[in-house]
Every structure is written in C-alpha cells, then in structure tokens.
Amino acid sequence: MKRSLTTAALAAGFILSSQAMASPMFWQNNSLTYLYGKNFAVDSGQDGREAAIQQTITFEHASGWTWGDMFLFVDHKWFNGHSGKDGRTYYGEFSPRLSLSKISGADLSFGPVKDVLVSATYERGEGRNRNYLLGPAVDLAVPGFDRLAINTYYREPDGITGKPGGQWQITPTWAITIPVGKSDILLDGYIDWVVNDAGSKSKGDYLAKNFHFNPQVKYDLGKALDYTPGKLYVGIEYDYWTNKYGVEDSSAFNTDNNVTNFIVKAHF
Template sequence: MLSRNFSSLAVIMGVLAAPAAMAEQKWSDASVTYLNGNKYEVGDDSRQVMTFEHASGHDWGTTFFFMDYLMSDNGTKEHYFELSPRLSLNYLTKGKLVPEGHFIKDVYLSGTMEGGGKATNYLGGVGVSLDVPKFKYFNVDLYQANNGGGKDNDQQATVTWALPFQIGSAEFLYDGFLDASTKADDHAAETNFTSQLKWNMGKQLFHTKKPVYVGFEYAHWKNKFGIDGVTEKNPSFLLKAHF
C-alpha cells in the first residue's frame, strides 16, 4: 500500500509540473525574508531564518516554492523547503467547470513536496481558490500525505490567504497559512497557524516599485512535529523585500 501511495503521489506531482514547459505565464513574484525569534520549540529557542520565496501564475495553474535557512544561536544550521504546484481544472475544461464570477474561482489538483534533512514528504489532493471580498487570494487545499522518515501517513488541510489594507497612505498586508493534519499511531494531530502583519515601508519611505515590508510574524504551532503537548508560540521580527 505504501509503495502504491508513493507512486500515485509521484504521478500527481509529475502531471502538475509537466505543463510548465509550455505555460503562458501571467504573473510572478519573488522575495527574501529575514526573521528573528526567540520562542521556538524543539531545539534551540532562538533562531534567525532567511527565506527565499517564488510564486507564479500560469494559464494552467500556479506554482509556489520556498526555502528556509535556519541559524540557531547554538550554532545549529538547518534548511527546509516546499514546492507546491496546482493544476487548474477550469483550464483543463476550457472554463466550463466554474462559471465566471462564482464564489469558487477555480478548482485544482494540488501537490506538495516538502523536506529538510533526511525526510521528504509528498502530498497530493484537491484545492479551491475562493473569491472572498477584500482578500488578494484565499485558497483551501485538502491533501493525502505520504510521509518520509518512517512517519505514518496522515491527511492535511491547508488554508492560505492575503488581506491588503490601508491606514491613511500607509499600505499593510496581513497574510499567512493554517496547516491542520490528522493524528496517526506515531504522532499527534498538528495545527500550525502562522501569519504575518507588515507595513510596506519601501513604498512610503523610499518610493520603491516592489514592496519592502517590515513587521512581525506570529506562529502558533500545536503539537509541533506531531509531538503531543509541545506547542510553539513564537513572535518574530520580520523584514521582507520583493523583487
């Protein structure tokens, strides 16, 4: 059963990635983020994190990639990455699946590959993009996870959002994600709610074309890494530049 699940997820990832070779790109964005927090759980409590992110939209769907490089005060260095392509079913049906102007903007086949160190996880499932007033985007994905490193498989729901707003001439962005995964024999159910509140100081102070944000991130991660009773409540200083 494990090998069949792995093969199915690998096929999904391949199908999702294949259209990129002949894609019409509609938009793309890249950024680098610096975080500094001292309330981490599991390992050293004080860490600095450098994150590279790239997202793009195509006629066939979307891609999102990020890589974290974590540096702990005790000298430990780690990395973690995720690659998440989504294939639009509206694209495959030539716009017939979801009517224009509907609350559900699109339905996707979703995949994610995530890893760091020795373990790599593969997730496959379905997702929707919702038209929520005032939000730049609001996405919901449901996954079956094939976990590496000997960890039992589980299911995961992921919500991502971005809410821009203004106070006077100042531009702000509140965005983030919620990951909720089910329990299994060898780990507890997890909930990771991480969000960022940031001010576009680049536009207001330096008149940059791309946003340069300053603000903070707050992570509330219940049963971190599936460890029952370990809950991380970590605020971090944030500096983020888009290019």
C-alpha cells in the first residue's frame, strides 16, 4: 500500500505539473504572513509548559487551473532563546487537487456539492518528516461561506522514514467574510483530523491519532485605511493540536499544543 500510494501521489504530481504547463491559470493569490506566539510544544525542543517564543514567516500560494486547483505553503520558524541551526526549522506542504468536473466536462454538482475532486498532499519538514496523502474531496456551496471544502486522505510516510502508515485524515477548510463598519473580518482556517493510530507501541514505530484545529480571525486593515481591500490583514491565529505530529502526549513530554498567535498577513 505504501509503495502504491507513493507512486500514485508522484504520478498525480507529474500529471498536474504537465497539465499546468499546457493550460492557463484562471487565478492566483500569494501572501506572506508573520506570526508571533509562545508556549509551543515539540518544535522548539521544549514540552510546551515553558514560555518558548516562536516566530514564523509563511509564504502561501493558491491558484486555479483548467484541471483543478493548487495550494502550497512554506513555514520558516525560529525560537527565542536558541541560536544557530538548532533554533530554526521549516515545514511545508504542496497540495494539488484534480477537478473531476473540469477534466470530464460533466456537471457533477448535487445538493450542496459543487465539485468532486482528487486531492493530493506532500508534507515536508526538517529531517525525516515527509508524508504522502491522497484521497477524494468535495467543494461545497453553503450560504455564508466564501469557501468550504472537505478533503479526505489516506496518509503514508515516505519510505525512508521507516515509520508505519495506514492513517486516515479528514481536512475541512473554510473562509467566511463578515462586514464590520467600513471594513471586513475574515474567518478562515482548517482542521487536520487524523482519525486512527498506526504502528506498534511495542516496536517503537507508533504514530498516534491527532486533531489539529487552526482558525484565523483577521481584520482587513487595508480596506479600513481606504487602500485596496483584501491585501493587508491583522488579527490572531489559534493553534490547537493534540498529539502534535502524531507524537503521543505523556507526563514526560507534552505534545498538546494550545497557542494564540498574533498575525500580520499581506497578499500580493
């Protein structure tokens, strides 16, 4: 299964890359985000009970194509109180989605479902943190939402990690705009819910089920200052993660993240 999933994800990536070169882009959005928070678990090498300050610069890209859409981000993180390489880390994801309605030319909408897709993700962090995800997805039309999608994945680590796979993940994403005075508040975010454990505790190759809730509440400061709407936001991001990275929480090492970040986000 691991080899099949890895091959399928790579094949999907090659197909989408060749399609992207041959077909026009309908739209794109790029952004840079700065986040500031503390008491993060795991990443800084501390257990989350100490006041480890984490700062993050994130680049994001989203685009729509004749074959579907694509999203990627790269985080560069560093921690106060550390120096050199040990005080910095990175993490990124690349997520193309293949629209079955666009590829087939058929109308696949029904009820609240606007489209049916095949979604793939490649996760890459420092060291041996690499995972392939592949599965079905739906885009939904729900009153009040600018965007609402549900991606379902079967996830496998890269073969070089030596870790087990066999985990299912459900990932809803959303965006809601609420007018406030002369500007707007944007509520957006995602949930990554890995619903089952994988591997064997006795053999030390165990990945715990985990739940990551990551919403942002942002005020359109650019619009409030009479500049172009949707270009400059300020606000907060809430980061709640149980068994972060699949590492089971214990009394010896806390892996439950519960952090509020200050955020500034600029789109270009």
